[in-house]
Amino acid sequence: MKIAWGITGSGDKMIETINVMKALKEAYPELGVEVFLSKAGATVAKYYRIEEELRDSFDKVWREVDANTPFLAARLQLGEFMFMMIAPATSNTVAKLAVGVADTLLTNAALQAVKGYVPLYIMPVDYREGEIITTLPNGRKLRLRVRKEDAENAAKLDAMEGIHTFESPDMIPAILEEHLKKEDGLD
16 A cells, blocks of 8 residues: 655645654555655755655655656556645645646646546645744744635635545544555445
8 A cells, every 4th residue: 555645845834744644654564655746845855854854754755857757647547556645735736736737746646646536635735814824944933824815726626526635734644544444445
């Protein structure tokens, strides 16, 4: 059992998401997790100094070269992964998916996954309109506004067939457990 985990260029909820994913790997040693970094995701991973942690904690870490390299879309459609998750997902990625733009590794793979009936889970950092506080790599807090338009794009995704959005990293274990039950025929 394997999942494809995409990381975009958002630092918000990045550390929390990594911690949840590491805990899942520990709880389910048979779980394979391949990490796919968008170009911006690779930049943020470097900025947050988590590149080595990702390499040490997960089965494979891939970096985007272009919209088809590495060839994640085909691997998803061939059933190599139980599901694809993009967490955290920037407002840019969410907006592209909301209108069907597939010009990056993660947007292309996500839309191809949905076409191939592979469940897609997305954690938009701009999930709900209002104000959020995020933590920078140096520990400083940063206050940000989530625009109405960005929250609306997240809601558009959730209304689309085959796409499921969620708000926080602590929801990831329930997503995995749901799929494990299906694999075991308990659902």
